[in-house]
Amino acid sequence: MKRLDRTEIIFKVISYALLTIFALACLYPFLYILVNSISSKDATANATINFLPDTFNIAAYQYAFEQKRFWLAYCNSFFITIYGTLVSMLVAICGAYALSKKRLMFGRGFNFMLVFTMWFNAGMIPTYQNFIRFGVSNMYMFIVALGFNAFNIILLRNYFSSISSEIEEAATIDGATEFQILTKIYVPMSKSSIVTVAMFYAVARWNGYLWAQMILVEDDYPLTVYIRRSVEDVVKQMEEDPTIMNKYNFSTFSVRYAFIVCSIIPIIVIYPKLQKYFAAGVNVGGVKE
Numbered sequence: 001m002k003r004l005d006r007t008e009i010i011f012k013v014i015s016y017a018l019l020t021i022f023a024l025a026c027l028y029p030f031l032y033i034l035v036n037s038i039s040s041k042d043a044t045a046n047a048t049i050n051f052l053p054d055t056f057n058i059a060a061y062q063y064a065f066e067q068k069r070f071w072l073a074y075c076n077s078f079f080i081t082i083y084g085t086l087v088s089m090l091v092a093i094c095g096a097y098a099l100s101k102k103r104l105m106f107g108r109g110f111n112f113m114l115v116f117t118m119w120f121n122a123g124m125i126p127t128y129q130n131f132i133r134f135g136v137s138n139m140y141m142f143i144v145a146l147g148f149n150a151f152n153i154i155l156l157r158n159y160f161s162s163i164s165s166e167i168e169e170a171a172t173i174d175g176a177t178e179f180q181i182l183t184k185i186y187v188p189m190s191k192s193s194i195v196t197v198a199m200f201y202a203v204a205r206w207n208g209y210l211w212a213q214m215i216l217v218e219d220d221y222p223l224t225v226y227i228r229r230s231v232e233d234v235v236k237q238m239e240e241d242p243t244i245m246n247k248y249n250f251s252t253f254s255v256r257y258a259f260i261v262c263s264i265i266p267i268i269v270i271y272p273k274l275q276k277y278f279a280a281g282v283n284v285g286g287v288k289e
Helices: 008-036 040-045 060-065 067-101 108-119 124-135 139-145 150-159 165-173 178-189 191-207 210-215 223-240 243-248 252-283
Strands: none
Touching: 008 252, 040 252, 060 252, 067 108, 067 139, 067 150, 067 165, 067 178, 067 191, 067 223, 067 252, 108 124, 108 150, 124 210, 150 191, 165 178, 178 191, 191 223, 191 252, 210 223
C-alpha cells in the first residue's frame, strides 16, 4: 500500500474540510426553510428558529393542501415541465445533429446566427410583443414559444461533433438513413449529454416564473406564479384582519416556507436519480479511432 507523505495528507484534510463546509452552507437554506415551515407561529414570526423546530406544526401545509388552485397549479407545472422538455429536446436534438455536420449547406452561417442570438437579443419588451402578436396566451403555445435555447443546442452540437465519423460512415455503407443514424447511433452514444440538457430544460420549466406570469391566464398559472400570488393574498388578508392569524395558527412566513418546500420536492426526488448521467457526461466523445 502506497504511503502518503505529509503534504498530501494536509492537502486532503483541507480539501475535505472545505468541501464539508461548502456542502453544509448549501444545505442550510433548505434546512432553515423546512424547520420554519413546521415551527410554531410565534417562533417563525420572530425568526428565533435556526436549526431545530420548537414544535411540530403542520398548519401551513394543511392550509396549502386545502387550496384547490394549489393542486391545479401543481398539475400545470408538471404539464409545462414534461411536455415543454419534450418539445425543447426534440428541437435541440434535431438542430444539434444538423449543425454538427460539415456537409450541411450554409452550415457556418446557421451556426453563426445561432451564436449571434446569444450575444445579442431583442430584449424583454420586443420579445413580449412578439409573443402577444403570435397569440401566445395558453400553455400549449407557451410551451412551443419557449422551446428554443441556443446554448443547449450548441452544447448538444459539440457532443455530436465529438462522435467518430467512421461510425457514421459504416452505418451509411450499411444503408442507414439520416433518421436511423440519429436515433440508433447519436442518441444512444450521447445519452449522458442528452439527459443533462433535458435536466437543464426541466429545471428551467419547473422554476419558470417571469414569462408565465406575464403571458398565461390565471387557470394556466404554474406553481411558481401561484405561490407568489397566493402568498401575497394571504399576507394581505392577515394584515387587513389580524384574527386570521389565530384562526390558522401559522404566520405568513410559515406559508411561504411550506409552499417553497412543496415546490422543490419533485426536483429533489428526480435529481439524484439523474446524477449518474452528469458524472458520465465527461466521458462522452471518448471514442478511440
